[in-house]
Amino acid sequence: MTANDPFARLPEAATFTVTSTTVTEGSALPPAQLSGISGVPGGQDVSPQLSWTGAPEGTKSYAVTVYDPDxxxxxxxxxxxxxxxxxxxxxxxxxxxxxxxxxxxxGAFQLPNDARASRYIGAAPPAGHGPHRYFTVVHALDVDSIGIPTDATPAVLGFTMAGHILGRALLTTTAETPGR
Known part of the structure; x- marks a missing residue:
């Protein structure tokens, strides 16, 4: 766990592996994964390719989240x-x-993000705010359906799935917008 790890206070879970052909662990996000909606130069709001292996036995479904704690x-x-x-x-x-x-x-569905769009929105840290971390997480769950409405927030998803997480696969990337 890293300093200020947003998962440190969650229940322990087994780990498994997530990889990507579009983003790299510990590296800056490429332009395609930055926010075009927010006007970041080159931003395209394209969700990254993700592949995962080694999920715990008993996994019945997955959830994927992308979160900027910074x-x-x-x-x-x-x-x-x-x-x-x-x-x-x-x-x-x-x-x-x-x-x-x-x-x-x-059967899978997207929840509205914090921009209230039911889609992926790319990174757009405020200019001069410093580097932001982006946690892309695949959550292995012990239920076929998490049972929340399609208009629920990601926070409601996190709260609801907290007692159903068997494993967590994490890919951390960064983005920074230079000062003005």
Whole structure:
């Protein structure tokens, strides 16, 4: 766990592996994963490609979240949340988090992020605010469906799934917007 780890206060969970062909652990996000909606130069709001392996036995579904704990809000910023990914699915293509969720498997759905859009919104740290961390997490769950409405917030997803998490796979990236 890193300093100011947003997962440090959550129940312990087994770890498994998440990788990506579009983002790299510990590296800066490429332009495609930055926010075009917020006007970040080169930003395209494309959700990253994700693949995961080694989920704990008993996994019945997955949820995926992308969270910036360093946003100057007091509560961070949720960029993406997907629930009810079937246990048979172990990969999401780049761009799965578009406006229609076209790359998501049947039954999975996107929750409204903190911009209130049910899609992926890329990184857009305030200019001069310093580096922000982006936690992309695949949560292995012990239920087929987490049972929340499609208009719930990512925080409600996190609260509801807290007692159902069998494992957690984490990929941490960064982004920074230079000062003005």
């Amino acid at each position: 946003a100057p809000t007091g509560s961070g910023f949720w960029h993406w949340a997907v629930a009810d990914i079937p246990a048979t699915v172990t990969e999401l293509p780049a761009g799965a988090g578009d406006d229609t969720g076209s790359g998501l498997p049947e």
